[in-house]
Amino acid sequence: MRLDKFLSDTTDLTRSLAKKAMHREEVMVDGVVVKNPATQVGPDNAVSWLGQSLALVGMRYVMLHKPAGAECSARRGLYPLAHELIDLPKAERLNPVGRLDVDTTGLVLMTDDGQWSHRITSPKRRCEKVYEVTLAEPLEGEAARRAVEAFREGVLLDGEDQPTKPAELEMREAQRARLVLIEGKYHQVKRMFAAIGHHVTALHRSSIGPITLDAALAPGEWRELTQQEVDAFR
Template identity: 60%
Template structure:
C-alpha cells in the first residue's frame, strides 16, 4: 500500500493532507524520516506520524438503536443522518446496511464492509427482519385471522406485479403486531399493513437475522459488533 494511502486510512487525514504531512517531515517509517508518498509500506512496517504509531482502522460493524427523526442516507437531506450519531474516525466511509424510514426506530446495522452488507441485504439470502408495529385500529378476531393467512400467503402491494414473500404476523394485542419479513421492499411493512385496511402509527425493528437489538442501547446509542456477531452473516 502506498504510504499516502496508508496515512489517509489510518488517520483523519485526506490523501492530499497526508502528502503535505510527508513533505513537512512529520512521518517516519521504521524509525527513518520518509517524504515519498509513493513509498510502499508492508504490514510489519512501523509507521509514525508526529510520533504516534499508526495502524489501519479496518472494517467496522456497528449496531445502532436508531431513533425517530433520523435518515438512513449517505447525504444529509432534511433530517440528521444515522452516521452522524457515531463518534468514530472516518465515519464518511460508513453506510447503513439497508434502510429504515425516518419515522421507524430500532435496530440499524452500519458498516464499511460492502460484501458483508450485501450478505445482510441481498434478497437471495432471505435474511429475516422482525418488526413490532403499533396500529391505528384494532386487529382482532376473524379480521386478525384473515390477516395472518394473507401475510403467510403473500400480499400483492399496490403498484407491484409480484406478491410479497410469505411473512409471519403475530398479534401481540389488538393494537400491536409482530411481523417477520424476508425481503426489503420500499416501505414494505407499512404497505403490507395498509393492504389489510389498517395503518401503522409506530414501527420498531427488533432484529435482523439472528442479531437482536441490544436492550442496553437507548435510542441514539450504538456499539460495535463482536466477531461472533459479525460472523452471523
C-alpha cells in the same frame, strides 16, 4: 497500500492533503522521512505523521438502537445521520446493513465489511427481520385472520408487479402486531398494511437474523458486536 491512501485511511487528511503533508516532510516510514505518495506500506511498516504513530482501523461491526429522527444515509439531509451517533474513528465509513426509515426505530447493524453486509442483505440468504408494528385503528377478528393469510400468501404493493414474499403476521393486540419479513422493499411494512387498508403509526425493528437488539441499549446508544454475533452470519 500507497502511503497517501494509508494516511487518508488513518487520519482526517484527504489524499491531496496527505501529499502536501509529505512534501512538508511531516510523514515518516520506519523512522525515515518519505515524500513520495506512491511509496508502498504494509503491516510491518511504522508510519507516523507529525510524530503520531498511525495504524489502520480493522473491520468494525456495530449494533445501534436507532432513534426516531436519525437517517440511515451517507449524505447530509434534514436529519442527523446514524453513523454520527457512533463514537468510533472514521465512523462515517460504517454503512447500515439494511436501512430504516427516519421515523422507524430499533436495530440497525453497521459495518465497514462489505462482504459481511452482503451476506445479510442478499435476497438469496432470506434473512429474517422482525418488526413490532403499531396501527392507527384496531385490526381484529375476521379482518385480522384475513390479514394473516394475505401476508402469508404475499401482498401486491402499489407500484409493484410481483407480490411480496411470504411474511409472518401475528396480532399481539388489536393495534399491535409482530411481523417477520425475509425481504426489504422500500417502506415495505407500511405499504403492506396500507394494502389492506391500515395505517402504521409506529414501527420498531427488534431483530435481524439471529441478532436481537440489546435490551440494555437506549435509543441512540450502540455497542460493538461480539465475535459470536459477527460469526453468526458467516
